[in-house]
Structure formats: C-alpha cells, structure tokens
Amino acid sequence: MARVTVTRFAPSPTGRLHLGHAWSAILSHDFARSRGGQFIVRIEDIDGTRSRPEHVATILEDLEWLGLEWDGEIMFQSRRLDHYAAALDRLRAMGLLYRCFCTRAEIAAASLAAPHGAEPVYPGTCRGIDAAGRIDEPHCWRIDMAKAAALAGPLVWTDHGVEVAADPLAAGDVVLARKDAPASYHLAVTIDDAAQGVTDVVRGRDLFAATHVHRLLQALLGLPVPAYHHHDLLVGADGERLAKRHDSPTLAAMRAAGEDGRAVAAMLRAGRLPNIGASA
Numbered sequence: 001m002a003r004v005t006v007t008r009f010a011p012s013p014t015g016r017l018h019l020g021h022a023w024s025a026i027l028s029h030d031f032a033r034s035r036g037g038q039f040i041v042r043i044e045d046i047d048g049t050r051s052r053p054e055h056v057a058t059i060l061e062d063l064e065w066l067g068l069e070w071d072g073e074i075m076f077q078s079r080r081l082d083h084y085a086a087a088l089d090r091l092r093a094m095g096l097l098y099r100c101f102c103t104r105a106e107i108a109a110a111s112l113a114a115p116h117g118a119e120p121v122y123p124g125t126c127r128g129i130d131a132a133g134r135i136d137e138p139h140c141w142r143i144d145m146a147k148a149a150a151l152a153g154p155l156v157w158t159d160h161g162v163e164v165a166a167d168p169l170a171a172g173d174v175v176l177a178r179k180d181a182p183a184s185y186h187l188a189v190t191i192d193d194a195a196q197g198v199t200d201v202v203r204g205r206d207l208f209a210a211t212h213v214h215r216l217l218q219a220l221l222g223l224p225v226p227a228y229h230h231h232d233l234l235v236g237a238d239g240e241r242l243a244k245r246h247d248s249p250t251l252a253a254m255r256a257a258g259e260d261g262r263a264v265a266a267m268l269r270a271g272r273l274p275n276i277g278a279s280a
Contacts, residue, residue, distance in 0.1 A: 005037025006199045009063070009070075010189065012044045013055035017062045018248035020204070020234045020241065023268050027231050028202040029068045030269070038071040040196055046077045046181050046188060062251040065261030075196060077188055084183035087191055087221055088141060088176060094220070096148045097176065099139040100126040121172035141177040145169055145216075152219040157211060159228045168216040171209065190214045194223040205230045206241075234273065 009025040011017060017025075032039040041063070045051040063070070091097050102125050127144060145168055155166035176187045183191075193201060201211075208230045218225050233241050236248070254264065259274070267274045 003199060005032050005035040006040065006197050007032040007037065007202050008040045008042055008193070008196060008198050009068075010042040010044050010192075011059055012047060012050075013052055013059060014047060014050040015055060016058055016250040016252045018250050019264075019268070019273060020248060022062070022066055022251060022265070023234050024202070024204055024231065025063060025068055026066065026265055026268055027229075029070075031200060031202050031229065037199075039068070040072055040075070040198075041070040042075040042077070042192060042196065044077050044185070044188065046081070046183060051078075058252050062255070062261075065251065065255050066265045067262040068265070075192065077183075077192065080188075080192065080195075081182045083191055083195065084177075084188055087187060088183070090221065091143065091176070092141075094151070096143055096151070096220070097141045098127055098129075098144060098173075099131045099135070100142045100173075100175070101131075101134060101137055101139045102126060121170075122174070124173055127173060138179045140175045140179045142173040143176050145171065145173050148216060148220060152216055155215050155219055157215045157225060157228060159208070159211075159230055161227070164211075166212045166215040168212045171213050174213055186210065186213045187217065190217040190221070190223065193226060194218070194221075198226050200227045200229060202229045202231065204233050206233060234268075236273070 007028040009028050011021060011025075029039045031037075041060075043056055043059070045053075045056070060074075088097065100122075102122075106125070107122060108120055122142065126142070131139075149168050155168075156163050157166060158164065174186055175184045177183055211228055211230075215225065217223070235241055251261075251264075254274075255261065264274050
C-alpha cells in the first residue's frame with residue numbers, strides 16, 4: 001500500500017498570524033494536496049505564560065480566509081501532557097536527563113558563543129552536580145547531549161531529499177521540560193509529529209538546526225522519522241524576516257481591511273507579497 005502523505009501546520013496561539021505564517025501554512029497545505037495527502041492542524045498551546053485561547057479562533061479564521069482546509073480534528077498540545085511526561089520518564093530512566101537551576105542571566109553570562117540571534121549554547125553548568133537537596137527549587141530538565149548522542153550513534157535525516165548528518169551536539173544540552181512549561185518545543189513537536197503520523201514536515205529554514213535535536217529524540221524514543229522540507233522565509237523590503245517582533249502585518253488586520261484571503265494566498269504562491277511592497 002502506498003504511503004499517504006501527511007503534513008501539518010502547528011502555530012502557537014501567542015499572537016496573531018502574519019504573512020510569514022501564511023506562507024508556511026500554504027506550502028504545507030499544497031505539499032499534501034498535490035500528493036493526494038492530508039493536511040492537519042496542531043495548536044501548540046503549552047506556553048502557559050504566553051498562549052491565549054482567544055488567538056486559537058483567530059488562527060482558524062485566518063486559515064479559512066486563505067482558503068486552506070484541514071483534515072480531521074485539531075490537536076491541542078495542552079491535552080497531551082501525559083504523553084510528554086511519559087517520554088520524559090523514559091529519558092530519565094535512560095540516565096539522560098538532569099536538573100538545571102540556572103537562570104537566563106546566568107546562562108547568558110557563562111554560555112558558549114552562539115551565532116547572532118541564536119540561543120546561547122548551555123555550557124553544562126548543572127551537569128553532574130548533586131541536586132538531591134535542591135529538588136524543591138525551580139528547575140528545568142536538560143538532556144546530556146554528549147551521552148545521548150553516544151547512545152544513539154550516527155544519525156541522518158533528509159532535507160528536500162538530500163541526506164543530512166545529524167549534529168545534535170551543536171545545540172548543547174537543550175531543555176526538554178521548562179520551569180514554566182511541562183515540555184519544550186523540541187520534545188513536544190517530536191512526539192506529536194509521530195502521534196499524528198506526519199510523513200513530511202514543511203517548515204521554515206529557521207528551524208533547520210532544531211531538526212538535529214528532533215532526529216536524536218526520535219532515535220532515543222523509537223519514533224518514525226519524517227522527511228523534512230525547510231523553506232526560505234519571507235522578507236520585507238528592508239530584507240528583514242517577516243515576524244511578530246518586526247511588526248509584520250497580521251492576517252486578521254488584512255481581513256478587517258477587506259482583503260481577499262484567497263487572492264493573498266495566490267499572490268504568495270506566485271512569489272509576491274501583498275500590500276507591503278516587497279518580493280518573496
């Protein structure tokens with residue numbers, strides 16, 4: 001039996017979608033539809049300090065406005081906390097996790113060099129410390145990346161069909177469960193892609209580096225490996241990436257202004273940005 005292509009769009013309800021989100025959703029949707037496959041939606045709503053229920057409705061309205069239809073029920077990460085806890089328990093039982101008590105300021109002060117705009121690489125300050133008397137203190141759980149990579153052995157994944165050697169060590173000991181959230185992006189997205197049967201992950205090139213970590217977690221947890229297709233990001237006339245922090249126009253604002261969503265989607269597919277005078 002031929003494999004059914006399954007792609008997903010998985011926004012976080014921490015704000016309103018902008019054209020960059022639309023571009024990624026359209027590419028994921030069209031990838032599946034052109035192959036007779038399924039396009040599913042997941043709401044990544046476990047960031048308790050920033051996620052807002054009211055943004056969920058707006059996200060779905062935006063997708064409908066663009067003319068994108070999804071298959072099946074929408075998955076909410078906030079309803080899957082037991083799955084993330086079980087995965088953490090497995091990794092702890094393998095001796096791969098440790099408590100980290102460091103603050104952001106302490107990490108920034110002691111971290112290894114990281115590319116401009118990237119998260120600092122954690123220097124392993126809490127790795128190997130005796131945390132027995134500190135378990136009541138606020139802490140996150142980090143993975144001992146060197147130990148985990150040695151256990152998993154050499155790994156590969158594909159991007160647009162080209163084999164990529166996984167290099168999870170470059171990310172350092174990433175967080176898998178935060179102080180203020182039951183699971184990190186890395187852990188939750190890996191588990192959920194497997195649970196939803198995602199065969200092809202279509203997402204922005206800004207997440208290329210994260211895939212090295214996801215490939216490692218797939219190996220450790222015995223999960224299937226999807227094919228990856230990281231796409232270029234949309235940029236404005238100033239060359240800056242279209243993102244919330246750069247005040248990119250929201251889809252909700254465009255809808256309120258009377259824009260035709262299907263026409264906007266058609267322009268993006270044609271390589272043009274509507275109303276903001278820049279090319280994709």
